[in-house]
Structures are given as structure tokens and as C-alpha cells.
Amino acid sequence: MxxxxxxxxxxxxxxxxxxxxxxxxxxxxxDDWREDQRVNREMISQLDLGVSRSSVVDKLGTPTDSEAFTRDGAEVRVLFYRTQRKHSDGQTTRDEMTPVVFKNDMLVGWGDSAYRDFRS
Known part of the structure; x- marks a missing residue:
């Protein structure tokens, strides 16, 4: 024993x-997180505007974070995918993710400027 x-x-x-x-x-x-971030960046760069949210989720998988709101009567959903590590604190914060923005379930843009356009 x-x-x-x-x-x-x-x-x-x-x-x-x-x-x-x-x-x-x-x-x-x-090293897995490095590969995940590289793949996320590559996949996001290959997205086509106007595709459905379900198509993007099928391609990229479950987002790290998300939010939804209405803007001028339209439903806006933002999926956040981890794309760049900035802090070695074991936490993933929004500044380490790329927002992917959908209006009425259709992709309208990605990146901080697309996100700001709909949040402001």
C-alpha cells in the first residue's frame, strides 16, 4: 500500500x-493557445461579408465571448474570438479578442472599428 x-x-x-x-x-x-489564435486570425481573414452567423460559428467554433443588443431596430450580435495574447495572467480579456459583428444574423464586419461603429 x-x-x-x-x-x-x-x-x-x-x-x-x-x-x-x-x-x-x-x-x-x-503552445495550444498559440495555434488556436493563429487559426482564428487566419479563419477570420478569410470570412466573406454577408455570410450567416451560423456559417461563421461552423467555421470558427464557439466564441470566447459574445454579446447582443439592438441598434436602430436591428439585432446586433458580436462574437469575440481570441486572436492575440497580451497579458500572461491566465485570463482572456476583450483586448485579446477580435470582435466579429452580425446585423440581423448576417456578417457585417470584424475588428475593433466594426465593433465601435455598432456600439457607439
């Missing part, structure tokens, strides 16, 4: 020292 405890402790410490993280049984390395 004592050796099982010792082996378990060694395995646990080895995993902690190696920097491995498992989320829902899937190994996540420290």
Missing part, C-alpha cells in the same frame, strides 16, 4: 513538473 502511494505521488509530481494539463481527458500543452 505504501509503495502505491509513493508511485502515485511520483506520477503526480512528474505531471506537474512537465507542465502537462488535462482538460476533459484531453492533453493541453502550453
Amino acid at each position: 505504501k509503495s502505491l502511494v509513493q508511485i502515485s505521488l511520483v506520477v503526480l509530481l512528474s505531471m506537474a513538473a512537465s507542465g502537462c494539463v488535462y482538460i476533459d481527458g484531453e492533453r493541453v500543452t502550453s
Whole structure:
């Protein structure tokens, strides 16, 4: 019994020292976020204006954050995708994401200027 405890402790410490993280049984390395951000930037740059929100979500996946509001009688939805790491604090903030803006479920723009146009 004592050796099982010792082996378990060694395995646990080895995993902690190696920097491995498992989320829902899937190994996540420290470089995964870099690849995710690169892919998000690439996919966003290939979007076509006028496509549906569901088409964009199918292509980019679930956004990191989102919001919805009405503007001049139109429904506006903004999906935020992580595209640039700025802070090493373990938190993802809006300044690290690219907003993708939809008016009545159709893509009308992305980036900070498109977002500001609809928020102001």
C-alpha cells in the first residue's frame, strides 16, 4: 500500500513538473493557445461579408465571448474570438479578442472599428 502511494505521488509530481494539463481527458500543452489564435486570425481573414452567423460559428467554433443588443431596430450580435495574447495572467480579456459583428444574423464586419461603429 505504501509503495502505491509513493508511485502515485511520483506520477503526480512528474505531471506537474512537465507542465502537462488535462482538460476533459484531453492533453493541453502550453503552445495550444498559440495555434488556436493563429487559426482564428487566419479563419477570420478569410470570412466573406454577408455570410450567416451560423456559417461563421461552423467555421470558427464557439466564441470566447459574445454579446447582443439592438441598434436602430436591428439585432446586433458580436462574437469575440481570441486572436492575440497580451497579458500572461491566465485570463482572456476583450483586448485579446477580435470582435466579429452580425446585423440581423448576417456578417457585417470584424475588428475593433466594426465593433465601435455598432456600439457607439
